[in-house]
Amino acid sequence: QNIFAGMEQTAVTDEQAKSGDATEQGESKTEKDEVEAPTDGDLKNPSKSVVNPTVPVQISNPTKKSEGYGRSYIAYTVTSTHDGKKVDVFRRYSDFVWLRQALEKNFPGCIVPPLPEKAVIGRFQGEFVSQRMRGLERFTTRVMNHDRMKKDPTVIRFLREQQLPQRNTIKSGTQAKKAFSMLSGIGSAMLNPFASEPTEGVETKEDKNCEEIESDAKKLHKILAALHAASSGQSKAEKDVTKTWLEMGHYLTELGRFEVDSSEEHFGGILAQIGKCCDRMSVCSAQCVDHSVLHLVEPLKVVYKLIEMALPHIRKKIG
Structure with missing residues (x-):
């Protein structure tokens, strides 16, 4: 076992690759809004916005929204299945950041999958939006492929509840102290979707x-x-x-x-x-x-x- 959370690679078809012309985010308020916003055509056709219909959580229907004072963000429809029924919730990029920070706190011995990077400029452009969308879907897919993370109450709330609780962004300097973990090898780490339980104070052969x-x-x-x-x-x-x-x-x-x-x-x-x-x-x-x-x-x-x-x-x- 190792410290990597779900490593399965999300498959993406060529047809779906052409379709991701819009999905971006709700970046933090420190990021600058672009002068040129996406056209209506960039943010329509939600059925084609899904990166891969076989993944456990689908990201689709990017929609530009305004939060006042000239600030805009893009919200996504996040679709998952629970008890045989599809559930749609609306999320912005900062919601994904909140989820990842919560997982880092709840699973200190695991490496939580990364989110796609932020951008100061070009964040509403079709190409960047498409890449961001694929990255978010890879993130949720790896979380759902992890036996422990997918059962976490924060993940369940993120996927099922329209309104997330009020929260403050967790500062990197105040995150919970992470426990020690062992890495049995780079090769197996790239393939094994599960994380090891934190181990402390016991020297093993792997530690050497x-x-x-x-x-x-x-x-x-x-x-x-x-x-x-x-x-x-x-x-x-x-x-x-x-x-x-x-x-x-x-x-x-x-x-x-x-x-x-x-x-x-x-x-x-x-x-x-x-x-x-x-x-x-x-x-x-x-x-x-x-x-x-x-x-x-x-x-x-x-x-x-x-x-x-x-x-x-x-x-x-x-x-």
């Missing part, structure tokens, strides 16, 4: 290997972080290529129309055909980018973040 495990974890974290940075950079470069194909298709099509209007129908037709080819290339390129982000960039980030969260636990065990 903690220093070696810490060294291996640091090396693995460094490699995965570098892979994520490289794959993320490649994805951005491919997005630029996609944009270039799209622009070429537009300008060639327009040039073809101009030539046709100038009685150069044959030449204009050729240019229009080339423009259509460029358009098709842009579509193919965009699909490749989506696939790369969903199945390479984001999974790499999740794994190296989990290892990053495990390192302090290992150091405590050594200490």
Whole structure:
């Protein structure tokens, strides 16, 4: 056993990847609102907003809401099944933060799955919103795949009750003291969905290997972080290529129309055909980018973040 909470990877289909054009959050009030808010089209079609209909908790129907004083946030419909009946509740990003902090307090010997990161700018843009939505669904899926966490009263309340209790955000410096845990190995930690019970004061065979495990974890974290940075950079470069194909298709099509209007129908037709080819290339390129982000960039980030969260636990065990 090990200290990682549910590690099952959420499967995402290509069709669902294209659909996540909007779901963002209720960020903390310190984050700045964007001048350009999502269009109605960005926040509609809730049925297609679900990342994966097979997961235990589905996130859908992102809706922009206002809380006054020019501040806006995005609320989600969180759907789960209890006693054979579907239950829908509405949650904003800060509600997920509250849930995670409560789980960290209630399960001090476990590594609670990470939430998607916040953003100061671009937080209402379709691409970021889509990534944020997938991240929230991965978080809830891993929580529900953990035998102990999914039964926690806080999780049950989060999934069933429309109104959550008034609360203050838990400061990182005042969190409950975490108990020691052991990590039996990086490989098994990546695959085992359960967390070990906290152990204190008893030296085991596994404890003697903690220093070696810490060294291996640091090396693995460094490699995965570098892979994520490289794959993320490649994805951005491919997005630029996609944009270039799209622009070429537009300008060639327009040039073809101009030539046709100038009685150069044959030449204009050729240019229009080339423009259509460029358009098709842009579509193919965009699909490749989506696939790369969903199945390479984001999974790499999740794994190296989990290892990053495990390192302090290992150091405590050594200490």
